[in-house]
Amino acid sequence: MQIDLSGKRAIVSGSTAGIGFAIAQGLARAGAEVTVTGRTQARVDAAIEAIRQAVPDAGVSGVAADLGSAEGCQALIEARPEADILINNVGIFGPQDFFAIDDATWQQFFDVNVMSAVRLSRHYAQGMKQRDWGRVQFISSESALNIPSEMVHYGMTKSAVQSISRGLAKVLSGTNVTVNAILPGPTRSEGVLGMIKQAAEQEGVSPAEMEARFVAENRPSSIIQRLATPEEVANMSVYAASTQASATTGAALRVEGGIVDTMA
Missing domain, CATH: 1.10.1220 (Arc Repressor Mutant)
Incomplete structure (x- = not known):
């Protein structure tokens, strides 16, 4: 299988390191024009340079914005009004005792992990629908199914984005826009x-x-x-973004090494 994303414009939120960076690099290697995002210009510039070193002919640029806020999402939208592939990857996590998680922390996790994806998908999926082609992905987690007792607030957000991905796939029923959730395990x-x-x-x-x-x-x-390695997760994401994955939508695509002990 040869995945060719030439001519496709991709945005990967939170892509200066880790899974997001690996996905951005994988999409660039497949020929997509990739926009890297991060909170600081220095991190964005460093990621762009690293991708160009790995993929010399990469079409890659970046936007620095705090996507955990409505203003940050709007800044990205204004800088890149259209996209064919949207990877909602940006997120935060961290272990914390449930009884010590205050309201502000719950809200922060929800804003960064969930509302960033809602805001970006609400904008970019409309253009995809009009052009009748697109790929939207939500990077969820096996923690969406196995809620970790040490990170209940994180697990909640990953369950939420998985639900949104399924619902948005139904909203776009009958189009050539697919929407999927990717479920990594510990990476x-x-x-x-x-x-x-x-x-x-x-x-x-x-x-x-x-x-x-x-x-x-x-x-x-x-x-x-x-x-898992970030590249192993990225391989699934790049496939789901391809033209070959045209019948895969509304799915929860696991890259979690078999942690979730169910067949469905």
């Missing part, structure tokens, strides 16, 4: 590796040992028994 992203490194320092063990312990203790049902 070797910058944020996860940082969390593991911090835990390793507290426990006095190596990051590699802590990584293995994390999977064994926190995701014992994992079939692959390891963290």
Whole structure:
């Protein structure tokens, strides 16, 4: 299978590192014109340069904006009024005791993880519908199904975006616009590796040992028994963005290593 996204314009929210960066690079490698987004211009510029080094002929540019706010989403929309592929990846996470999560933190997680995707999809999917072609993806998580007790607020947001993706797919019924959710498991992203490194320092063990312990203790049902790589998640995203995936819509596409112990 040869995936060719030449002529397609893609936006990947939160794509200066981790899964978002890997998706942006994968889309660029497939020929798409990719817009990288991040909160600071320095991070955006660094991501663009890294993609160009990996993919010398990449068509890649960037927009710096805080997509956790309505103003930030509007700034991106004004800078890039149209897109053929929208990857709603931006998100925050972090373990916290449920009883210590205050209202402001609940609202912050909802604004960044859910409302960014709502605002961007509401705008870009309309143009896709008018042109009768498009791809919208919501980067959810296996935590949408297995709500982690240490991150209830995070799991809630991932369940929400999975619900939105299914509903939006129905809204766009009968068109050539597909909408899907991608469900990664624990992935070797910058944020996860940082969390593991911090835990390793507290426990006095190596990051590699802590990584293995994390999977064994926190995701014992994992079939692959390891963290996924951002590139493994990106491969699913790039396929779902392709013309070949035209009959895949309204789906929850798992890249979680078999953690979710159900067949449906």
